Amino acid sequence: MQTMPIIRKDDFPILQKVIYGKYPLVYLDNAATTQKPRQVVEAMTEEYYNVNANVHRGVHFLSQQATELHEASRETVRRFLNARSTSEIVFTRGTTESINLVASCFGQAFMKEGDEVILSEMEHHSNIVSWQLLQARKGIRLRIVPITDDGQLKMEEYEKFFNERTRIVSITHVSNVLGTVNPVKDIIRIAHEHSVPVLIDGAQSTPHMTVDVQGLDCDFFAFSGHKIYGPTGIGVLYGKEEWLERIPPYMGGGEMIKSVSFEKTTFNELPYKFEAGTPDYIASTGLAKALDYVTSIGFDAIEAHEKDLTSYALQRLMEVEGMKIYGPHDQKTAAVISFQVGNIHHLDMGTLLDRLGIAVRTGHHCAEPLMRRLGIEGTCRASFALYNTREDIDALVEGIQRIKKMF
Ligand code: PMP
Numbered sequence: 001m002q003t004m005p006i007i008r009k010d011d012f013p014i015l016q017k018v019i020y021g022k023y024p025l026v027y028l029d030n031a032a033t034t035q036k037p038r039q040v041v042e043a044m045t046e047e048y049y050n051v052n053a054n055v056h057r058g059v060h061f062l063s064q065q066a067t068e069l070h071e072a073s074r075e076t077v078r079r080f081l082n083a084r085s086t087s088e089i090v091f092t093r094g095t096t097e098s099i100n101l102v103a104s105c106f107g108q109a110f111m112k113e114g115d116e117v118i119l120s121e122m123e124h125h126s127n128i129v130s131w132q133l134l135q136a137r138k139g140i141r142l143r144i145v146p147i148t149d150d151g152q153l154k155m156e157e158y159e160k161f162f163n164e165r166t167r168i169v170s171i172t173h174v175s176n177v178l179g180t181v182n183p184v185k186d187i188i189r190i191a192h193e194h195s196v197p198v199l200i201d202g203a204q205s206t207p208h209m210t211v212d213v214q215g216l217d218c219d220f221f222a223f224s225g226h227k228i229y230g231p232t233g234i235g236v237l238y239g240k241e242e243w244l245e246r247i248p249p250y251m252g253g254g255e256m257i258k259s260v261s262f263e264k265t266t267f268n269e270l271p272y273k274f275e276a277g278t279p280d281y282i283a284s285t286g287l288a289k290a291l292d293y294v295t296s297i298g299f300d301a302i303e304a305h306e307k308d309l310t311s312y313a314l315q316r317l318m319e320v321e322g323m324k325i326y327g328p329h330d331q332k333t334a335a336v337i338s339f340q341v342g343n344i345h346h347l348d349m350g351t352l353l354d355r356l357g358i359a360v361r362t363g364h365h366c367a368e369p370l371m372r373r374l375g376i377e378g379t380c381r382a383s384f385a386l387y388n389t390r391e392d393i394d395a396l397v398e399g400i401q402r403i404k405k406m407f
Contacts (some may be wrong), residue, residue: 009387011037015127022357026392029359031176031204031336031383033226036290037232039127040230042189043289044282055281056255056272070281073288074271080291081221081238082212087245087270091279095203096126098222099170101237102199105247106220111167113139118161118169118191119154120145121373122178125366127170127201141165147373151178151327154185155161162194169198173205177365177381178327179310179336181205188218197243203227207385208306208334210299213238225283229385230290234283237274244270251276294386306335309384309393313337316397320404326374335351338365341400344407346380349400353380 008013010025012035017025027035036335047069053062055070083089092098103117112118117131134140143166145158146228153171169191172351174181188198188256197219202211206223213221221238225231239247249256249267259264267273294302310333317323322342327333340346350362363378364371382396 011039013038015387019357020355024214024357026358026395028205028382028384028388028392028396029361030385030388031227031365031381032361034207034229034233035083035384035387036229036231036286037293039293040286040289041175044231044286045193045287047282052282054117054278061070066281070279070284074282076288076291077236080211080295081236082214083238084214085241088241090237090244090271090274091284092235092237092274093233093280094224094226095124095201095222096130096224096235096269097222098235098237099126099201100130100133100344102168102170102239103134103218103249105250105274106168106197106243107131107134107138107140109247111138111140114141114165115167116141116143116161116163116165118143118145118158118166118171118196120158120171121183122151122153122175122180122367122370123170123172124176124203125203125368126203127172128369131257139142140167144369145171147180150329151175151180153180153182154189155183158187159190162191162196166194166196169196170201170350171198172201172203173211174208174334174336175367175370176204176325176336177338177367177370177379179333179338179383180327181209181334183270184218185216188216190216204334204336206300207294209303219243225287225290228290229293231283231286234280234287235331241270244274249273253277255279283407297386305386306384308392309388310335310337312390313382313384313393313396316393320397320400322404326379335384336381337383338381340379341404342375342407344403346378349380349403352403352406353396353399356395356402358396358399360396 014035025032053066055067074089077089078086143161146154191198199220200218202223207228219240224235256276324340326338346362361381
């Protein structure tokens with residue numbers, strides 16, 4: 001059975017590209033970054049051509065128009081996450097910056113030597129190294145929740161980690177390597193039973209499922225625009241107002257101040273307290289367009305389509321002799337499949353697939369501790385988006401079969 005993509009591939013000009021004489025491009029590297037629809041690129045170009053002026057400070061027409069657009073984008077993000085107020089939506093450069101902000105500012109306000117943060121074995125480097133920097137500054141302790149052999153968090157171990165030194169939990173919603181969807185609602189509920197706040201890394205969940213920060217009751221939530229069909233260089237930190245009020249600013253500069261003197265500086269209200277310097281107001285427009293694009297298709301349709309692709313891919317990949325798939329092999333997987341074929345090196349596999357016009361990612365996927373846990377150096381990773389089709393997966397499997405014959 002062939003499926004139709006749920007949106008027109010020609011919304012995405014790059015997918016029409018011929019690479020090494022192969023057409024159409026089979027782009028299966030969406031967990032690294034997604035392609036951008038025309039609607040996003042055109043809105044940004046339009047703003048540069050017709051509106052561009054620095055936001056917030058100007059009394060003139062263009063500055064006010066740019067400010068309105070930027071703040072309207074913040075409202076779009078608020079709606080997308082179902083946050084209570086736009087005061088809780090901080091624009092950052094992406095998930096990495098959002099996590100660093102929390103580690104640095106929450107760490108400064110609430111953590112001292114010997115205090116603990118709970119992470120997991122499947123975290124991206126962003127959600128490990130940010131805490132290690134705090135560890136170097138303050139001597140905090142990292143507690144790491146282990147995973148099962150099929151890539152699920154050991155929840156009974158997680159519960160045991162809480163003690164009087166636990167200050168925060170920081171865990172990914174969806175693994176960028178295994179596709180595991182973590183039970184974040186339970187993770188948050190358990191942490192709150194111990195009066196411990198939770199930061200969720202939503203880099204890999206926001207493109208694939210509805211996120212409701214009030215429903216989850218998370219204290220912080222981070223995501224990146226470029227992984228959800230938006231531009232690079234912009235992301236979001238959601239934080240509950242009561243936490244954002246209580247933690248100090250991240251960077252100093254323009255925008256984040258109320259008044260400055262050499263004796264005493266006071267800080268701006270939320271969310272501007274965390275937005276030093278000229279914000280990327282063009283990218284915020286692009287991000288809002290991307291969120292509108294996704295919302296207009298709807299997550300019911302996106303999830304159904306991507307679940308179909310993922311289970312079809314799991315079934316077809318398992319036909320390949322010597323195939324090893326890491327992580328859960330079922331519907332719990334969110335549009336990401338990491339695999340290894342016999343003893344063909346993942347780099348060889350990725351390079352040869354590329355020559356066939358199929359883009360996958362190879363390597364450790366910024367999760368070296370997870371690779372160590374799995375006892376491997378790297379994998380090949382295929383990750384899906386709303387524009388992928390079953391034909392893309394057939395091409396991947398045929399490509400793998402051809403490459404296998406060469407070895
Ligand atoms: N966390 C996860 C789970 C990710 O997949 C990524 C991106 N690969 C990041 C964090 C970092 O995102 P960014 O590079 O956009 O800041």
